[in-house]
Amino acid sequence: MDMRALGAGTSAANVFDPCDNRLLADLNFVLRQESNTLTIVRDRRSHALASAALVVLAAPAPVPRTRAAEANVSAYEVNSDDATPASRHAVPIDPIDVWGTRPTKRRKTAGWIQPGSTSQSTATSDVISSQVESQATCVSQRQKRVSDNPSVQPSTLDKLVSGVWASIYGGIKLDPVEVIGQWQAIESSGRPKLLMDTASEDFQGANVAGMFERMSLLTRRISQTSRTCRSLEVIVQAYWMRCFDDHVAELALATTREKAKKRAMSQACADFKWSDKELRNKMSVWRGYYDIQQSGGWVALVFAGMGLYRFCKYRVSFNDEAFQTLRALRHRWEVAADTIHPHWRQLLRIIGGSIERRYTGHPHDWVVGSPSDEAIPLAPTYYQWDPDFSYTHLFESIVDEDVWCDFDPRTVTTKEAQDALKCQSCGEHQSDESAHNNCLCFPNLYSSAKAAFLPVQVFRTPTGKNNGLIACMSFEPGIAIGEFIGEVTAGLVNVDVMIGQTEKATYQISQRRQGNHLRFVNHSCQPNSQYERFVWLGKQRIVLVSRGVEAGNEITVDYSDTYWRHLDKVCLCGKPTCRYKERDRDLLTPPESE
């Protein structure tokens, strides 16, 4: 049987464990369920009970519409000898095994990813206050409660690190061309480019709503521009420190180091027209920028948000451990930044730096690993099971027309036509258009502010599970980690598939060769997420919902007893409460010879 795509093997890989690593553990923030800030949409336990299940099938799923599914069966049977153990003895699971005994978490109505901070910073520098504005589309604007326990307050390092992730995943656009375009337009017409462009249409006659829309766009654009300028500023300031050091070193060839430094300082005071004290103050912050660049790379500096200035100014967390943390995150940040913001390195042109991207393609084409290692390409991590392995990343599921013709089996039938657009969970109207959508059940997945990429990465597990999915930022309980996306089909056997069921049809979602990041989620007997069924615009979706995932932790789900029941594979979840410990002991013990 062919499990080469989904069922990864269990070859041990002795690599860095982001979950166990002490440095990264520092990045984890204590998650508290702040019930006073939660708004319950509805207790959806009843939906969860009927949710979909990740299964290995023993028999073809029912109701394929054509005979094409039978062809699939044959194809899988042909390959049956190549199977990894995980796909044997397949039985569909009873979803109640998965969710029946656990409380359903409450869902917030707004906000999703948490920058990791549990407290609201009270003193914020004016210099950097504008940096966060452009993150507003994706990062929660909810008020955070200050913790009663100061020991759980995030450190300035925590804030710096989460700020970098928030910037990378928060939808900012760092584009120097944009800066130039705006100011050239102001110079030539007295108006920013955006207003100038709209003026050529019907700007003069715009109504209040139209004006609001345009000003929102302009404000967003200017905030982005200002954010880009801020990145350029810290790049040149950090680089200036390097040039200063080089200059002092050169001068010191002819005199003492002390005198050389003094001379370089007075030269700089004259250039900047600052007093010695002023310059020293600035230099202590710029030195911090330089140190961050040296350990975390330019990516840390360019994407650092508000936390950067505080980190360097107050130096509370300024120690070797902090710099080791930044070193450990450097490749992970570069994977995310290079793939999500392909042009960010252009900013380095200002100091003549290299603009060559290290990582191309989709963020999940790369598997991150140990701190000293660069990320490795995804495909080779499956070659031992499938030398031709490839994976296509989808944003939307595709329906297998050979099986379903032009019918989408996820379609949910409703009595009234207008009910199709009413959320079955919150009762609000759903629409892909922001002006008409009132359903905020999973705003990061289904709204106009939906995220292009969620803050998760594929990582190399050290415990023999091959790859897994790691959270770059914390996901509060009830927040979606993604929709299970893949090929909507039926009739597959002996491969891992998600089973979905509506009144009309039972279907499978296969992530064998195409799908999204949920394909990399491993099983745990103590999981931090669960699958739930949700209907968006009349179509059933299977959503992975957080039960409280902390930054730097592996995202796991319970595959259920039925999944494991007939599997001759050892559960490597490593939890003290692992349900399969006893069974696995038997599996690992060779039978006594008579």
Ligand SMILES: C[S@@+](CC[C@H](N)C(=O)[O-])C[C@H]1O[C@@H](n2cnc3c(N)ncnc32)[C@H](O)[C@@H]1O
């Ligand atoms: C949906 S895939 C998860 C991602 C997979 N680890 C990979 O590298 O592609 C499911 C497969 O992962 C492996 N796996 C997941 N959780 C596991 C666990 N707790 N113990 C052992 N293997 C596990 C099994 O090989 C299983 O068939």
